[in-house]
Amino acid sequence: MQRGYKFVQNVYDILQLAWITYLYGPKCWRELDALGRxxxxxxxxxxxxxxSRWLPHVSGALQVFIKRQxxxxxxxxxxxxxxxxxxxxxxxxxxxxxxxKERAKFITKAMKTxxxxxxxxxxxxxxxxxxxxxxxxx
Numbered sequence: 834m835q836r837g838y839k840f841v842q843n844v845y846d847i848l849q850l851a852w853i854t855y856l857y858g859p860k861c862w863r864e865l866d867a868l869g870r871x872x873x874x875x876x877x878x879x880x881x882x883x884x885s886r887w888l889p890h891v892s893g894a895l896q897v898f899i900k901r902q903x904x905x906x907x908x909x910x911x912x913x914x915x916x917x918x919x920x921x922x923x924x925x926x927x928x929x930x931x932x933x934k935e936r937a938k939f940i941t942k943a944m945k946t947x948x949x950x951x952x953x954x955x956x957x958x959x960x961x962x963x964x965x966x967x968x969x970x971x
Contacts, residue, residue, distance in 0.1 A: 840952040841956065843943065844953050845882045847940055847943045847944065847949060848895070848898075849881065849882045849883060850939065850940055851897075851917065851921075851940055852879040852880060852894065853936070854879075854924075854933065854937065854940070855879050856881075858933060861920070862878065864920060868919065868923075869916050874913065874916060876913065876916055878897070879897050880896075882894045888963055888967060889964075892957075895953060895957040896957070898914050898917070898953060918945070921940050921941045922937075922941050925937045925941060
């Protein structure tokens with residue numbers, strides 16, 4: 834069901850591309866981490882969406898952009914989202930590698946859409962419920 838829905842696939846693709854950018858580009862990760870430290874933020878490294886256990890992979894990848902606060906509610910953490918977006922915009926202008934530049938341009942364009950943000954929050958809430966249900970069945 835997830836694969837057939839355009840918004841789900843879009844969120845998965847963007848999260849996977851962000852993970853690939855920081856996995857295969859240690860310089861990119863160092864720059865993102867340094868940007869976070871300058872802003873006084875604890876930046877989380879993106880996680881993979883795809884894997885043999887789909888529930889923990891997708892849930893973990895979504896948690897990079899949407900963090901749990903003390904009240905137990907899922908809320909947006911703008912600094913994390915804004916930090917990744919700012920770094921991707923920086924990569925568009927400064928990267929010397931064409932594949933990184935094009936990937937960053939695609940991610941930046943997608944992260945600025947309302948559908949990505951809204952549907953990302955919806956998926957995070959949905960996967961939180963599924964995760965709790967899975968723990969109960971175990």
